Amino acid sequence: MEPLSVQRVRVLVDYYGLCLQxxxxxxxxxxxxxxxxxxxxxxxxxxxxxxxxxxxxxxxxVTAQVWEHEPQRLEGRWDKTATARIECRSGTLRLWSMAGPGLEDIELPSAPATWNVRLFCTGRQEAAAASRDGVPDGVEQYVVQFWPVEGAG
Structure with missing residues (x-):
């Protein structure tokens, strides 16, 4: 089973915060x-x-994978993982930091509007250390899997 799409985007994080909105x-x-x-x-x-x-x-x-059905969990060692749901009426998720919206978006099929989300993160310890001395680039990495909520739309 292959994802419908894979997108790779970058966002500047500040004050430890970012979001998909x-x-x-x-x-x-x-x-x-x-x-x-x-x-x-x-x-x-x-x-x-x-x-x-x-x-x-x-x-x-951030690597975003859009799937038709629930994908297998990613193998490997991850610093953090989480699951969530998100309603996305526009079909576009914008990455935000405290400073405002990022320059790249994640495109989802417009329907269904509600998505299951599985998040994976690695490089956290290294990024925490590196950000004390500068602005690291790509040390902390996220993979986000999206697939439709059954019956949503």
Whole structure:
């Protein structure tokens, strides 16, 4: 089984925070960073998923995989993993940091509007150390798997 699409994007993280947020933000009760509090790793909110990075300021690499059905879990050693759901009415998820929206988006098929999400992260310890002395690029890496919620649309 192969993913429908694979996208690789980068985003600048600052103040340990980043999120995936519906590009159609008119319906959101709160836009990032409102309500964000650095936590363990992942917080699900309406139309967005907040993530706590291990490094204060850094460029992170995000690989987004869109699947037709639930994919197998990724093998290997991961520093953090999480599952969530996100409603995305626009079909576009925008990566955000505290400074604002990133330059690259993640495209999802427009329907269904609600997606299962599985998140994986590696390089956290190295990124935390490297961000004390500069702005690391691509040390902390994320893989995000999306697949439709059955019956959603």
């Amino acid at each position: 519906d590009a159609d933000d008119a319906w959101l009760p709160a836009m990032f960073p409102e309500g964000f509090a650095a936590g363990d790793f992942c917080t699900e909110r309406p139309g967005r998923i907040d993530l706590t990075s291990a490094g204060h300021t850094q460029h992170v690499a």
